[in-house]
Amino acid sequence: MRPVSIIGVGQTPVGEHWQKSLRELAVEAVQAALADAGVERPDALFAGNMLSGGLCEQENLATLVADFSGFPGIEALKIEAACASGGAVVRAAHMVVASGAHDLVVAVGVEKMTDLGGDGVTSGLATAADADYEAAHGITFTALNALLMRLYMERYGYARRDFSPFVITAHENGVHNPQAMFREAIDEKDFLDSPMVAEPISILDSSPVCDGAAAVVLCPTEKARSFTERPVQILASATATDTIGLGPRKDPLWFESAYLSAQRVYQQAGVSPKDINFFELHDAFTIVSALSLEACGFAERGQGVRFAQECNIHRNGKLPISTQGGLKARGHPVGASGTYQILEVVDQLRGRAGEAQLGNVRIGMAQSIGGMASVAVTHLLGVEV
Amino acid sequence: MNLPRYRRLQPAFYRLQAARCTACRQVHFPSRTRCLGCGSASMEPVRLSGQGRVLSFARMLHAARGFQDSVGSLTALIELREGVRLVAQLTDVEPDGIGIGQEVEMVLRRLRSDAEQGLIVYGYKFRPVLKRQAGAQAQS
Ligand SMILES: [Zn+2]
Numbered sequence: 001m002r003p004v005s006i007i008g009v010g011q012t013p014v015g016e017h018w019q020k021s022l023r024e025l026a027v028e029a030v031q032a033a034l035a036d037a038g039v040e041r042p043d044a045l046f047a048g049n050m051l052s053g054g055l056c057e058q059e060n061l062a063t064l065v066a067d068f069s070g071f072p073g074i075e076a077l078k079i080e081a082a083c084a085s086g087g088a089v090v091r092a093a094h095m096v097v098a099s100g101a102h103d104l105v106v107a108v109g110v111e112k113m114t115d116l117g118g119d120g121v122t123s124g125l126a127t128a129a130d131a132d133y134e135a136a137h138g139i140t141f142t143a144l145n146a147l148l149m150r151l152y153m154e155r156y157g158y159a160r161r162d163f164s165p166f167v168i169t170a171h172e173n174g175v176h177n178p179q180a181m182f183r184e185a186i187d188e189k190d191f192l193d194s195p196m197v198a199e200p201i202s203i204l205d206s207s208p209v210c211d212g213a214a215a216v217v218l219c220p221t222e223k224a225r226s227f228t229e230r231p232v233q234i235l236a237s238a239t240a241t242d243t244i245g246l247g248p249r250k251d252p253l254w255f256e257s258a259y260l261s262a263q264r265v266y267q268q269a270g271v272s273p274k275d276i277n278f279f280e281l282h283d284a285f286t287i288v289s290a291l292s293l294e295a296c297g298f299a300e301r302g303q304g305v306r307f308a309q310e311c312n313i314h315r316n317g318k319l320p321i322s323t324q325g326g327l328k329a330r331g332h333p334v335g336a337s338g339t340y341q342i343l344e345v346v347d348q349l350r351g352r353a354g355e356a357q358l359g360n361v362r363i364g365m366a367q368s369i370g371g372m373a374s375v376a377v378t379h380l381l382g383v384e385v
Numbered sequence: 386m387n388l389p390r391y392r393r394l395q396p397a398f399y400r401l402q403a404a405r406c407t408a409c410r411q412v413h414f415p416s417r418t419r420c421l422g423c424g425s426a427s428m429e430p431v432r433l434s435g436q437g438r439v440l441s442f443a444r445m446l447h448a449a450r451g452f453q454d455s456v457g458s459l460t461a462l463i464e465l466r467e468g469v470r471l472v473a474q475l476t477d478v479e480p481d482g483i484g485i486g487q488e489v490e491m492v493l494r495r496l497r498s499d500a501e502q503g504l505i506v507y508g509y510k511f512r513p514v515l516k517r518q519a520g521a522q523a524q525s
Contacts, residue, residue, distance in 0.1 A: 123449040132394055133415045134472055136386060137496055137508065138452035139445075143460045144472065146443030151462065154441070154485055198460075199444040246462060247414065247470040248421060252440075 001098045003221035005231040008037025009343040014181045014212035014331035022056045022112040025213040026065040030108050033215035038227050043102040044075040048089025048109035050335035054124045055116050082128035086338025087368025087377030094237045097218045109339030110213035121209050128371040130245040146198040149287040156302035163286040164191040165308040167204050170322040174329025176355035181210050181331035205286045207332035214339040230350045235380040238264035244374045257376035258295035265380045273297040277361040278320040280341035282369035283327045324356045338368030349383045386500040398508035401433035414469045435491030437465035451497050477512040488514040
């Protein structure tokens, strides 16, 4: 296995793209990433996506994107890992370049969600759970997360209000990201007043339905500097799984997939949580943020919410999270979100995050979670200072 | 939901058929062919009691396509007497009539009425267990 670096990134704004189709979004991100990298033609293209079949009646997605990007002929495959597809596509591209199979690979995460009505999207998202034993019973994905949130509140003695720092921080940071869907700060009252989706989860505990695409270009580290002065190395990359249903788990409040994938990247890179400068986590729901922080070793069990309350997650805190808005404010076009995370980590490490720029960062982590954390993809990225 | 899939699911949906490992006795729901506990591939079908308690619950204010009847209903994470946990909808319960620890029992109810091919899909839901009043039988 050879070291791999990211040499270019590209994205579309995140939002409701009524004028742009699935293919147009993906192609726009691919072209922007290739232009940033100074690459004319990649050797292969991987498309991360969760719902193109269900929401857009389009499978064979990677072929479509390769074709309309101007590269019919190259190898192209779709990578799907539910809401973690955008992380998984970078993981797949990383394996391909690290193995020596290809040199120049573009990984694009894309999702087009807004063409369908709300109940259609709700049905689509439910396919990340167990189709026969969860979704077929009319149980929504938000309801499953709500079960975890209430259990967490009950076991560790938290109130709904205690989860607000995750939301307030994400929206604060989103203000500084011109690509973000929401660029308005909110306060605790907004959070407490927001309507319920699946009690105890409200609209503002949740990330929005939206469209977007993000792409990154990978190449062997030894060749990276011939493309850019500021490559970012993939220090570690790992995926792990858990049972697909909540029922069979020893403890529903423990994200084993997030834990295992984090342990694997720490081991690969020879680092521990205290070495990580910032963390793009999967804040699809506030409860998921808390459980991700605990699984990755940033907080003890039951302390993820307290960790946020103690201001550690702010841009000046011990571990800034959602530094450009996260899934919450940048937006969560599900199969693209993991790729947006990687792109945002790259921007921070290259010093190209604009008003969202953190000072003095060397190692960033991104974790993309799919289903009820039945799959998690974790990456560590770094630059020499 | 379609007919062949529904027919395959009926043992689980109608009577909570599960799989028990013949080596370590761990019970699995949904059924699986290899034990998560010990790795054995020797499993036998068993029927779960349907008796359990609520570990957590949520009220759904949005529904997936085809489940409009579920708006406002309660979903629960339930632990059965056998130690098996599952997620199911609650029924026969007032909106504020549930709490963590509530004892529940399985009942067969309609899951949806407008599936493909006009299917009406039935399956397990859970309702609160009503305590029998002591001596009630003697008085009747
Ligand atoms: Zn066993």
